Amino acid sequence: MKNHVWRPLFVVIGLVVCILTFRMFYIPDDFGAQDRGYTFGFHRLSNEQEWKDYTAKYKGAEYCNECHFEKVDSLSQSQHEMIQCENCHGAAFDHPENPEKLVIDSSRDLCIRCHSELYMPSSGRNDIPGIDPNQHNVGTECSECHNPHNPSLEDM
Amino acid sequence: MKRRDFMKNAAVFVTGVSVSISALELLDPQEVLAANPELRWGFLVDTHKCIGCGFCVKACKIENDIPLEANVTRTWVERYVIKKDGDVLMDSPKGALNGFTNKDIDQNRSGMKKVDDKDIAQAFFVPKLCNHCETPACVQVCPVGATYQAKDGAVLVDRSWCIGCGYCIMGCPYGVRFFHPIEHVADKCTFCYHRISNGGNTACAQACPTGARMIGNLRDPNDPLTKIVMGERVGVLRDEYGTKPQVFYIGLNKEVH
Numbered sequence: 001m002k003n004h005v006w007r008p009l010f011v012v013i014g015l016v017v018c019i020l021t022f023r024m025f026y027i028p029d030d031f032g033a034q035d036r037g038y039t040f041g042f043h044r045l046s047n048e049q050e051w052k053d054y055t056a057k058y059k060g061a062e063y064c065n066e067c068h069f070e071k072v073d074s075l076s077q078s079q080h081e082m083i084q085c086e087n088c089h090g091a092a093f094d095h096p097e098n099p100e101k102l103v104i105d106s107s108r109d110l111c112i113r114c115h116s117e118l119y120m121p122s123s124g125r126n127d128i129p130g131i132d133p134n135q136h137n138v139g140t141e142c143s144e145c146h147n148p149h150n151p152s153l154e155d156m
Numbered sequence: 157m158k159r160r161d162f163m164k165n166a167a168v169f170v171t172g173v174s175v176s177i178s179a180l181e182l183l184d185p186q187e188v189l190a191a192n193p194e195l196r197w198g199f200l201v202d203t204h205k206c207i208g209c210g211f212c213v214k215a216c217k218i219e220n221d222i223p224l225e226a227n228v229t230r231t232w233v234e235r236y237v238i239k240k241d242g243d244v245l246m247d248s249p250k251g252a253l254n255g256f257t258n259k260d261i262d263q264n265r266s267g268m269k270k271v272d273d274k275d276i277a278q279a280f281f282v283p284k285l286c287n288h289c290e291t292p293a294c295v296q297v298c299p300v301g302a303t304y305q306a307k308d309g310a311v312l313v314d315r316s317w318c319i320g321c322g323y324c325i326m327g328c329p330y331g332v333r334f335f336h337p338i339e340h341v342a343d344k345c346t347f348c349y350h351r352i353s354n355g356g357n358t359a360c361a362q363a364c365p366t367g368a369r370m371i372g373n374l375r376d377p378n379d380p381l382t383k384i385v386m387g388e389r390v391g392v393l394r395d396e397y398g399t400k401p402q403v404f405y406i407g408l409n410k411e412v413h
Contacts (some may be wrong), residue, residue: 017372036305043304043351044316044317051353054349057218082366086363087211087215113211119276120280
């Protein structure tokens with residue numbers, strides 16, 4: 001074959017070899033079609049484990065109960081028993097090591113998430129005692145009168 | 157062409173086409189999925205129980221390191237108010253990060269709208285999250301294999317592999333994907349893969365005071381979620397897209413999409 005055919009052909013072959021070599025080093029060994037086939041499962045398999053190793057921040061009431069069992073116990077006998085400790089006290093992370101103390105959210109904004117009165121027929125919201133936050137003791141924190149661990153109005 | 161040749165060619169063509177179509181059948185995703193009969197994550201939302209407190213949204217954002225004030229979220233809660241005259245109003249201020257504390261309904265350009273209690277026929281909350289579809293449209297459009305479905309049905313994003321093209325964000329019919337403002341990759345609900353894979357509950361379901369959210373294994377007939385999904389009347393969102401969503405809803409209305 002003539003020279004003018006071979007020369008560009010060498011360039012093309014060289015390029016293909018370069019791309020294939022780069023691909024060999026760049027693409028991880030576990031990359032490919034996995035359990036769900038090419039359409040839905042084409043990925044790097046080790047990424048699944050990476051997601052499984054993500055750090056959890058919320059530890060749940062059982063974790064709190066290991067030390068603060070008196071508080072957990074008193075809450076579990078009140079009307080607020082369905083509320084997780086961490087919803088108001090903040091995510092535990094590695095408490096008590098890091099952070100040493102959790103910051104309690106005792107703002108009105110937190111309480112009115114549930115207790116701001118809305119008219120919501122066909123929703124559980126209607127069954128919760130509610131107030132109008134613009135009328136009900138504006139400027140004071142709810143916890144000054146209501147004990148969040150025992151919100152029963154009879155004990156006030 | 158002679159008639160004999162035409163008949164011969166036609167016979168060869170028909171046989172060839174039917175053989176290649178039967179080859180496609182071999183790649184049926186359902187069959188591939190059947191290889192994992194033990195575990196398929198599913199989710200159940202009971203809209204009757206949701207009170208719109210938004211603790212799920214807050215917990216999700218903190219658990220998964222999504223900036224609180226950024227206008228993106230992996231899960232959100234929508235409020236629907238259906239008036240007696242048939243008008244439907246919907247809003248979700250900040251995705252309900254701080255719950256619903258106001259009777260005013262955000263109608264975007266038309267401003268805040270106040271609806272008189274006596275005009276309301278129905279009003280309820282609908283939590284939304286990734287549906288972890290059986291045939292996810294978002295995965296199909298990824299050009300680099302960065303988003304995928306794991307064996308157990310969870311749809312995840314490989315952050316080191318995503319190029320941020322945004323096809324999946326556009327491809328999702330439910331709008332659950334967004335661009336992560338810090339990681340600069342596509343992001344979405346993982347069903348708290350790190351929690352459920354290690355025997356835990358999702359952060360949103362754990363934070364929910366009323367048990368409106370539930371995660372479970374659809375392959376286990378004794379799972380409380382499976383019992384409800386199999387035994388009660390549940391619906392899914394946007395069934396017509398053919399994505400086969402795996403988040404089931406109790407108490408869906410036609411107004412909810």
